[in-house]
Amino acid sequence: MSLTRPARCMFCNLSRAASAAPRVPRRQFHPSPFRLNDQKPKDPAAVPPVVSQNKPEEVKMKLEEISRTMKPESLRPYTEEERAALAEVYSPEQIAAIEAGEAAIDPKDMAEQFGIRSDPMRMKYLDDFSHIEPGVDKNKRAPKTNSDYQQKMKTEDEIVADFAKYMMETPREDFSVEHFIRFAETTRVTKGKEEAERNPHSAMAPDFFQQGEKLREMDDEGKEGLVADESILKPGASLEKEAPPLKQLIESTGLSKEYIGGLYTKVLVFHTVTNQTRLGKVQRYYSLSVAGNRKGLIGLGEAKSFEAADAQEQSRYRAIRNMQPILRYEDRTIFGDVTAKVGAMDLKLMTRPPGFGLRCQSLIYEICRAAGISDLAARVNRSRNKMNTVKAAFAALLSQKNPEDVARARGKKMVDVRKVYYSGRVQ
Amino acid sequence: MSLANLCHVISHLNNVTKARLSLASIPNTKLHLKLCLALQNDGFLSTVVRGGPTPPEPHHLLGHPSSQDIEPVTQSNVASRRLWLGMKYWRSEPVLGKMTMVSTPKRRVYVDLPTLRQVVRGNNTPYLEGLRSPGESLYLSTDKGIMEARECVEKKCGGLVLCRVR
Numbered sequence: 001m002s003l004t005r006p007a008r009c010m011f012c013n014l015s016r017a018a019s020a021a022p023r024v025p026r027r028q029f030h031p032s033p034f035r036l037n038d039q040k041p042k043d044p045a046a047v048p049p050v051v052s053q054n055k056p057e058e059v060k061m062k063l064e065e066i067s068r069t070m071k072p073e074s075l076r077p078y079t080e081e082e083r084a085a086l087a088e089v090y091s092p093e094q095i096a097a098i099e100a101g102e103a104a105i106d107p108k109d110m111a112e113q114f115g116i117r118s119d120p121m122r123m124k125y126l127d128d129f130s131h132i133e134p135g136v137d138k139n140k141r142a143p144k145t146n147s148d149y150q151q152k153m154k155t156e157d158e159i160v161a162d163f164a165k166y167m168m169e170t171p172r173e174d175f176s177v178e179h180f181i182r183f184a185e186t187t188r189v190t191k192g193k194e195e196a197e198r199n200p201h202s203a204m205a206p207d208f209f210q211q212g213e214k215l216r217e218m219d220d221e222g223k224e225g226l227v228a229d230e231s232i233l234k235p236g237a238s239l240e241k242e243a244p245p246l247k248q249l250i251e252s253t254g255l256s257k258e259y260i261g262g263l264y265t266k267v268l269v270f271h272t273v274t275n276q277t278r279l280g281k282v283q284r285y286y287s288l289s290v291a292g293n294r295k296g297l298i299g300l301g302e303a304k305s306f307e308a309a310d311a312q313e314q315s316r317y318r319a320i321r322n323m324q325p326i327l328r329y330e331d332r333t334i335f336g337d338v339t340a341k342v343g344a345m346d347l348k349l350m351t352r353p354p355g356f357g358l359r360c361q362s363l364i365y366e367i368c369r370a371a372g373i374s375d376l377a378a379r380v381n382r383s384r385n386k387m388n389t390v391k392a393a394f395a396a397l398l399s400q401k402n403p404e405d406v407a408r409a410r411g412k413k414m415v416d417v418r419k420v421y422y423s424g425r426v427q
Numbered sequence: 428m429s430l431a432n433l434c435h436v437i438s439h440l441n442n443v444t445k446a447r448l449s450l451a452s453i454p455n456t457k458l459h460l461k462l463c464l465a466l467q468n469d470g471f472l473s474t475v476v477r478g479g480p481t482p483p484e485p486h487h488l489l490g491h492p493s494s495q496d497i498e499p500v501t502q503s504n505v506a507s508r509r510l511w512l513g514m515k516y517w518r519s520e521p522v523l524g525k526m527t528m529v530s531t532p533k534r535r536v537y538v539d540l541p542t543l544r545q546v547v548r549g550n551n552t553p554y555l556e557g558l559r560s561p562g563e564s565l566y567l568s569t570d571k572g573i574m575e576a577r578e579c580v581e582k583k584c585g586g587l588v589l590c591r592v593r
Contacts (some may be wrong), residue, residue, distance in 0.1 A: 336560030351559065406562035409517030410470030414561075 070115030072107040147201050151192035162187055231259040249317045264370045265291040265316045268363050269386045273304065285311040288387055290394075291319035292370025296331070299323035300394050326371055327400040330354075330426055333375040335403065340396035344383035347392040352377050364393045371397065428458050428568070430532045430589075437526045437590055443514060444521035450482060455508040461573040462589065463510055465566060469575060471523040471592065474513035479504070483511055529555065529565070529588040538567070539585040547580050555588060564592045 078086070078099075086095055116126070154162070166183050190197045233256045239247045242257070250257060269288035274281045285308045292298035301318025305311035329335045329351065337350045349364070352375040358365050360378035363386060368376055380389060407414040418426055436453045443451040453459055455477060463475045476483045479498065500508060515522035530536045542552050546565065549557040558565060558576065565576035569586030579585065 336563070338560070401561050403561040405517065409515065409520075409522040410562070412470050 067114055068116045070111040072111045075107045075110055145201050146193065146195040146199050148193035148196035151190050151196050153190055154188070158191075159187070159189070231255050233257075245313060245317055249320060253321055255320075260320060263291050263293055263320060265289055265319060266366050266370065267312050267315065268366055268390050270308075270312065287311040287315035288390055289315040289319040290367050290370045290390065291316060291323055292367075292372070293323070294370065294372040296328045296372055297323050297325050298367065298371040298394070298397070300390065324398070326397045327402055328371070328373060331372065333373060334397065335400045338396040338399050340392040340399060342388045342392040342395060343385065345385060345388040345392045346381040346383075347389065347396055348379045348381070349393065349396045350377040350379070351375075361389070363389050367393050367397070428587075429456070430528070430530055430535070432456065433458060433462070433589065434528050434531070437528055440512075440523065441526055444523055447516065447519075447521070449514055451512045451514055452478075452482070452509045453512065455505075455510050458568075458573075459510055461568075462566060463512055465573045465575065466523070466592075469564060471515065471564075472512050473515050474511070476511045476513075477508055478511050480507055480509065524562075524593040527591050527593075529591055536588045537586065538588055540580070540583055543567075543576055543580055543585050547576050560593060562593075566590050566592070 083095075086098070090098065117123070163183065166179075166187070170179055188194070188197055233250060233254050237256070239250060242250065246257070246260070249255075249260065267287050267289045269286070271286055272283050273286045274283050276282075284304045284306055286304050287302070289301050289303075289312070290298060291301065299319045299322035301315045301320070301322055303311045303314035303318055305314060327335050332354060333351045333356075334349060335351065337348060339346070339348045341347070349360075352359075354375060356375040356377070358368050358374065358376050360368070360376060361380060364376075364378045364380075367390065368374075378393070403414050403416070432454060436459055439453060440451060453463075460475070460477075463472060466472045467475050477500070498504070536554050538546065538552075538555060542555065545552050546555050546557050549559045551557050555565075566589045567574060567576060567579050567586045568589055569579055569582075569584045571582055571584055573589070574582070
């Protein structure tokens with residue numbers, strides 16, 4: 001709510017302020033202020049002519065017009081034809097109830113309630129408030145608790161009285177033991193709200209599952225109705241034969257050996273690094289790898305070792321361990337242009353149309369391949385250090401903004417026009 | 428229309444969002460007010476309240492005004508008025524992202540409608556980069572008021588480009 005609008009018009013709907021602030025209707029899906037069409041037509045001649053007077057009065061009045069010019073006199077009893085029409089739908093008792101109900105309402109009240117309000121306190125929009133509009137109205141919630149502070153146990157006399165009443169009401173002919181059992185099962189032992197006894201508050205966790213649902217268990221994998229997740233390690237699978245680094249990876253991630261084998265991994269940067277100590281130079285191998293499942297999951301891993309193969313293997317495994325999801329637009333490119341900066345690297349990834357391909361340098365190409373991105377352009381500015389290029393590209397892919405989050409944060413509706421145009425048939 | 432003051436406002440708002448503050452105050456001018464209202468209309472700001480040198484009462488910011496409490500702007504107090512802006516954050520990230528000036532006091536950038544159409548579609552133009560990222564906005568000062576670029580295209584008017592919000 002903005003207070004910059006002057007206060008003089010607080011109670012005056014008839015003369016609006018000259019637009020000191022944008023007029024915002026309650027439900028707004030567009031940034032432009034809503035123009036209320038409250039101006040009278042400038043040219044009186046342009047007004048469409050009134051309906052010709054040959055037809056009878058009842059025919060030309062629409063419901064909206066009736067409700068606008070509602071008067072107590074316009075309420076009249078049913079004609080014979082209308083009665084006949086009612087009789088087709090309702091039973092005589094129902095018709096009698098309808099007439100009694102309508103007779104109970106004062107015509108003056110009816111005219112006031114049914115007519116469209118014209119007073120200065122009226123709403124600025126047409127609504128009879130008979131429905132709850134999600135997004136506009138507050139949610140209608142169930143009561144938070146069923147507890148009743150007035151709840152009391154019934155005394156012995158009251159239970160006896162209940163029993164006596166129950167016996168009196170049961171028909172004598174088919175009296176049997178079942179009636180006693182039913183009384184014992186259905187009678188209430190407390191006074192107060194019925195829900196308080198039948199459905200009391202519980203400190204137990206609520207029932208999360210629908211009928212027949214349960215937590216997914218390892219043994220159920222692949223059974224009917226359940227899709228087997230190939231990535232998860234099967235229980236009881238033997239890891240004895242695996243090499244220690246792979247075994248450690250499987251144990252720490254819980255991924256199956258086949259899934260790990262199917263992942264795309266690649267060593268991107270590999271060189272020696274030297275540590276100068278008092279005793280001389282200590283040379284080791286450095287490796288930076290990327291891993292991905294080509295479906296939006298990528299990770300980077302770094303490792304150093306005295307053995308070249310060891311460093312490469314270790315970095316691959318660390319990349320698999322570091323895998324995390326990134327956003328992909330239509331499973332082919334990224335959401336918008338993203339930039340990232342690592343050290344002196346200044347890198348920009350740009351979204352591109354379908355069929356554009358990966359027009360970028362080799363390192364970014366490999367990362368995109370691992371992630372399953374097929375349309376992208378990249379620009380690497382300033383420094384072109386290989387290690388930092390990889391890290392910056394990874395950071396840039398992670399820094400994408402999800403349009404849904406943007407919409408939620410701003411409280412605005414956002415629509416992907418591409419999906420609208422192709423009626424959802426993209427990807 | 429002082430673009431120098433607007434530059435100060437924009438860099439102040441950038442500092443405010445970096446510091447994750449909930450309330451910011453900027454000098455009260457018609458340009459700042461119109462821009463802030465446009466930002467509020469697009470959901471970047473929660474509240475825009477005109478107040479004095481001290482922050483307004485919380486019930487103003489929460490959107491429950493009472494007409495007696497609003498101090499009218501008079502000749503004697505107009506110099507001390509400030510705009511108090513309620514900043515928004517979503518999942519600990521600022522909703523109002525990085526703001527940058529497009530026009531500067533030294534070089535004002537005007538766009539006509541055909542250019543603006545290109546910009547809104549995401550194409551780069553000689554003086555103005557396209558709106559390419561999701562949620563990116565561009566604010567223009569036109570003869571129909573300060574508006575977002577897409578709205579300018581809708582209303583078929585170009586104008587002076589003020590700032591970009593990423």
